[in-house]
Amino acid sequence: MADTLNHTERWSLLLVTGASLAVIANTFNGDGAPLVASLAFSTLAFSMTYAFVRWSGPAFVKAGLKGKDMSKVAPKEIPEGMGAVAASVYILALMAFIPFAFYKDIVAATSGGGNRDVVLTAHEIETGRFLHRFPHSKLSSYQSALNTLQATTILGMADDILDLRWRHKFFIPAVASLPLLIVYYVDFGVTSVVVPNFLVPYMPGNTQLINLGFLYYIYMSALSIFAPNSINILAGVNGLEVGQSLVVAGLLLINSSLYLVPFPGNPVLTNGYVDHPHPATDSHLLTLYVLLPFLAVSLALFMHNRYPARVFVGDTYCYVAGMTFAVVSITAHFSKTLLLLLIPQIVNFIYSTPQLFHLVPCPRHRLPKFNARTGLLGPSVTPWPPEKPPNKIQTTVFFALERFHLLQVTVDPQTNRITATSNLTIINLWLVWRGPMREDQLTRELLIMQTFCGLFGLFVRHTMALFIFSMDNRGKGGSQFPV
Amino acid sequence: MADTLNHTERWSLLLVTGASLAVIANTFNGDGAPLVASLAFSTLAFSMTYAFVRWSGPAFVKAGLKGKDMSKVAPKEIPEGMGAVAASVYILALMAFIPFAFYKDIVAATSGGGNRDVVLTAHEIETGRFLHRFPHSKLSSYQSALNTLQATTILGMADDILDLRWRHKFFIPAVASLPLLIVYYVDFGVTSVVVPNFLVPYMPGNTQLINLGFLYYIYMSALSIFAPNSINILAGVNGLEVGQSLVVAGLLLINSSLYLVPFPGNPVLTNGYVDHPHPATDSHLLTLYVLLPFLAVSLALFMHNRYPARVFVGDTYCYVAGMTFAVVSITAHFSKTLLLLLIPQIVNFIYSTPQLFHLVPCPRHRLPKFNARTGLLGPSVTPWPPEKPPNKIQTTVFFALERFHLLQVTVDPQTNRITATSNLTIINLWLVWRGPMREDQLTRELLIMQTFCGLFGLFVRHTMALFIFSMDNRGKGGSQFPV
Numbered sequence: 001m002a003d004t005l006n007h008t009e010r011w012s013l014l015l016v017t018g019a020s021l022a023v024i025a026n027t028f029n030g031d032g033a034p035l036v037a038s039l040a041f042s043t044l045a046f047s048m049t050y051a052f053v054r055w056s057g058p059a060f061v062k063a064g065l066k067g068k069d070m071s072k073v074a075p076k077e078i079p080e081g082m083g084a085v086a087a088s089v090y091i092l093a094l095m096a097f098i099p100f101a102f103y104k105d106i107v108a109a110t111s112g113g114g115n116r117d118v119v120l121t122a123h124e125i126e127t128g129r130f131l132h133r134f135p136h137s138k139l140s141s142y143q144s145a146l147n148t149l150q151a152t153t154i155l156g157m158a159d160d161i162l163d164l165r166w167r168h169k170f171f172i173p174a175v176a177s178l179p180l181l182i183v184y185y186v187d188f189g190v191t192s193v194v195v196p197n198f199l200v201p202y203m204p205g206n207t208q209l210i211n212l213g214f215l216y217y218i219y220m221s222a223l224s225i226f227a228p229n230s231i232n233i234l235a236g237v238n239g240l241e242v243g244q245s246l247v248v249a250g251l252l253l254i255n256s257s258l259y260l261v262p263f264p265g266n267p268v269l270t271n272g273y274v275d276h277p278h279p280a281t282d283s284h285l286l287t288l289y290v291l292l293p294f295l296a297v298s299l300a301l302f303m304h305n306r307y308p309a310r311v312f313v314g315d316t317y318c319y320v321a322g323m324t325f326a327v328v329s330i331t332a333h334f335s336k337t338l339l340l341l342l343i344p345q346i347v348n349f350i351y352s353t354p355q356l357f358h359l360v361p362c363p364r365h366r367l368p369k370f371n372a373r374t375g376l377l378g379p380s381v382t383p384w385p386p387e388k389p390p391n392k393i394q395t396t397v398f399f400a401l402e403r404f405h406l407l408q409v410t411v412d413p414q415t416n417r418i419t420a421t422s423n424l425t426i427i428n429l430w431l432v433w434r435g436p437m438r439e440d441q442l443t444r445e446l447l448i449m450q451t452f453c454g455l456f457g458l459f460v461r462h463t464m465a466l467f468i469f470s471m472d473n474r475g476k477g478g479s480q481f482p483v
Numbered sequence: 484m485a486d487t488l489n490h491t492e493r494w495s496l497l498l499v500t501g502a503s504l505a506v507i508a509n510t511f512n513g514d515g516a517p518l519v520a521s522l523a524f525s526t527l528a529f530s531m532t533y534a535f536v537r538w539s540g541p542a543f544v545k546a547g548l549k550g551k552d553m554s555k556v557a558p559k560e561i562p563e564g565m566g567a568v569a570a571s572v573y574i575l576a577l578m579a580f581i582p583f584a585f586y587k588d589i590v591a592a593t594s595g596g597g598n599r600d601v602v603l604t605a606h607e608i609e610t611g612r613f614l615h616r617f618p619h620s621k622l623s624s625y626q627s628a629l630n631t632l633q634a635t636t637i638l639g640m641a642d643d644i645l646d647l648r649w650r651h652k653f654f655i656p657a658v659a660s661l662p663l664l665i666v667y668y669v670d671f672g673v674t675s676v677v678v679p680n681f682l683v684p685y686m687p688g689n690t691q692l693i694n695l696g697f698l699y700y701i702y703m704s705a706l707s708i709f710a711p712n713s714i715n716i717l718a719g720v721n722g723l724e725v726g727q728s729l730v731v732a733g734l735l736l737i738n739s740s741l742y743l744v745p746f747p748g749n750p751v752l753t754n755g756y757v758d759h760p761h762p763a764t765d766s767h768l769l770t771l772y773v774l775l776p777f778l779a780v781s782l783a784l785f786m787h788n789r790y791p792a793r794v795f796v797g798d799t800y801c802y803v804a805g806m807t808f809a810v811v812s813i814t815a816h817f818s819k820t821l822l823l824l825l826i827p828q829i830v831n832f833i834y835s836t837p838q839l840f841h842l843v844p845c846p847r848h849r850l851p852k853f854n855a856r857t858g859l860l861g862p863s864v865t866p867w868p869p870e871k872p873p874n875k876i877q878t879t880v881f882f883a884l885e886r887f888h889l890l891q892v893t894v895d896p897q898t899n900r901i902t903a904t905s906n907l908t909i910i911n912l913w914l915v916w917r918g919p920m921r922e923d924q925l926t927r928e929l930l931i932m933q934t935f936c937g938l939f940g941l942f943v944r945h946t947m948a949l950f951i952f953s954m955d956n957r958g959k960g961g962s963q964f965p966v
Contacts, residue, residue, distance in 0.1 A: 060645070063646075088641065102665070140626060143626035143662060150630065150633035151574065153637055154571060154636055157637070157641075175578055178581060179578060
């Protein structure tokens with residue numbers, strides 16, 4: 001591919017960059033306008049990612065970070081691991097945004113407009129002058145989110161370069177999430193979950209809350225291991241990794257907006273939250289600050305990774321995407337909502353387990369098989385050679401799955417033995433259901449499926465949850481709804 | 484080299500690891516023992532780095548991260564960029580240490596021993612229960628240090644893999660230092676410097692302090708650009724990058740101990756600081772927490788990088804080392820002391836400027852020249868071909884420098900023209916002064932020089948400073964000594 005920007009691209013990006021910088025400069029007024037600044041930084045991050053991905057392609061190829069796109073008639077080598085560029089720009093944007101996120105607090109903490117006295121007394125130096133006025137816990141949250149994302153980026157880059165083994169990299173996200181969990185422990189420490197209504201009568205003392213205590217931290221660690229890896233294994237088709245991340249990020253933005261935008265009928269509008277902000281306002285604002293630049297760099301990456309891909313995104317992107325979701329869901333207390341949005345990833349993980357745990361042979365790559373004659377993708381298969389056929393249990397399970405249309409099983413009509421089964425990813429399953437199709441069509445259909453699953457999840461979360469739990473935390477008493 | 488540990492190494496490391504884990508587990512008592520835990524984590528980090536550097540060598544070579552050691556009779560390819568392993572372990576250690584650093588505060592903030600009530604009131608959830616008891620500003624400092632170091636690691640890895648150009652990477656350390664500067668602004672905001680005694684009479688109003696304001700932040704940014712790069716350019720001899728970092732880190736540990744250890748005659752002991760701790764105690768403790776694991780991973784790396792080198796350290800290590808020094812000196816307010824310890828680096832930078840800014844041609848590598856016949860290193864030179872001789876000014880300066888023994892100039896006796904000048908690094912200058920020597924001898928002498936310069940710097944800082952400034956901040960009124 002050309003590694004330079006064409007005329008239109010160059011001028012569009014320059015225009016967007018200039019506009020962003022102008023907007024950013026203008027947010028240093030009054031209380032500041034952090035959300036506007038965040039939007040402007042995101043636009044800037046989009047431009048930077050778009051240009052850097054294009055420009056750094058040859059350097060990546062030269063460094064050996066390249067791969068062949070096998071699902072094309074004439075496979076050619078394209079840069080691999082370009083998600084590292086997007087992740088780096090994302091982190092730079094999050095860092096540069098810190099003064100803007102806290103501008104109001106900085107102004108409030110100093111005498112008026114950033115001025116302060118020249119000579120400081122001993123007491124002021126010792127205690128830190130603004131300890132009781134500056135929201136250090138908010139800054140801690142932001143910094144811990146940044147730390148977790150940076151650690152994830154380092155892990156991803158190491159994996160992209162060195163091809164780490166599973167047993168080496170599996171637990172590192174848990175360590176990466178440590179800065180986050182510490183702040184969670186110190187600031188919130190809420191480890192109780194709400195008991196569903198229909199179970200309350202059976203609880204000792206009819207309690208509506210169970211305190212999970214230490215188990216809750218295990219749960220959050222598990223979430224930060226699961227989210228990055230689940231996106232990493234729903235992959236292998238042009239644009240799918242970034243596409244699903246864009247969908248999930250978009251749905252999370254909608255979810256947080258439900259707490260922030262007082263549209264008619266929104267429970268946030270009633271119950272007095274017009275006069276004083278909903279208690280979750282700050283954490284959902286933080287969610288926007290973290291998600292907006294992520295969405296921007298992902299979009300720029302998607303424009304290079306969509307069919308026909310000009311770059312591959314690599315592990316770094318998948319890890320950072322998943323960890324971004326884990327980070328916002330933990331700091332803003334909507335980890336269960338996140339799980340509702342990751343239903344396709346969860347199903348894919350469960351469906352994959354027989355191959356991940358080697359109960360069924362797992363080839364190096366399980367991506368769909370490209371048919372060069374038709375130009376279409378079909379499901380890839382695990383071959384069962386005559387000398388190593390599936391055992392009795394496997395055979396029974398395979399035929400049962402086939403009956404429910406959950407597996408494609410090929411049987412040799414002469415020997416009546418299973419010769420191949422489709423690989424266990426929902427991508428292959430989709431192709432089993434819908435028949436062979438072009439790569440871009442496959443990505444599109446999977447992303448539409450992800451969107452509908454997610455919208456359904458949000459619907460369940462904010463309406464049907466009332467049938468199971470006693471309240472939705474946007475409405476009255478929302479502040480007492482702990483998790 | 485063998486990429487496995489031999490019998491002695493394996494058992495020593497296992498023993499050390501076991502002992503560290505036992506010590507760490509035992510620090511969860513009473514107020515906790517963060518310094519003991521830090522020592523144990525550092526020992527653990529040493530073992531991990533030692534083993535990981537050994538084990539991951541082949542993976543680095545396979546990924547193309549390798550280099551030839553040219554100063555050997557039979558140059559062979561060894562892994563390059565292994566500092567990334569040390570940096571990653573360092574960051575993991577800093578992260579895992581967070582709960583230990585704040586154990587006392589966590590216990591104090593919860594009801595006794597980490598227990599807390601099951602049902603939380605709305606108010607508690609909204610405000611974060613421990614906001615006024617937990618030292619969030621300390622946690623912010625620690626997290627910002629971690630953020631800055633991680634951003635530096637990412638920059639270093641990108642540079643090791645992609646060979647970034649100077650103009651791309653020069654300002655990134657300044658962005659990496661942003662999380663640190665924000666916390667500095669919010670927590671301390673001390674931007675005044677003390678006026679030397681002999682200048683006070685000439686100051687308006689005889690003031691003893693000048694407020695540098697915004698310039699002070701520029702200064703701190705510049706420090707975080709200078710420190711990493713200055714270590715990166717004093718390099719090219721086996722063990723020198725890590726060796727100088729070990730020396731500087733050791734001297735910084737001594738400096739911080741002067742505030743923490745009440746040995747007889749230490750001003751910290753008098754002036755009532757026995758009853759209540761010196762105001763700088765917390766920041767110097769933080770310095771130890773950051774420096775101890777750094778020293779440990781550096782030592783493990785040094786044992787592989789010293790003559791004859793089995794691995795190269797790469798840019799990542801140099802950047803992280805320099806940034807570690809910048810981070811502790813900014814958070815604990817001893818940036819001027821740091822500059823005293825970096826005198827060889829400063830001299831090397833100034834001496835290098837003519838080549839760095841291309842006033843004098845700069846070859847790709849300026850490392851000393853290996854003489855395969857004698858096995859000794861001599862100064863490397865910039866050749867001046869007859870068709871492109873030095874101009875008049877250059878010639879004058881070269882001969883002037885030669886007169887002061889600051890340059891080796893080779894003159895063609897027939898034409899009386901300069902044919903070569905030694906490259907402008909203090910490593911080459913040292914060889915000009917001392918004559919050719921073996922590589923290990925050169926490293927040893929340079930490190931001894933660095934140690935003596937640093938000890939002299941510390942001596943100046945803590946004794947002679949009294950002749951220039953009105954006080955040393957370890958003694959009476961130390962808390963009023965702002966920077």
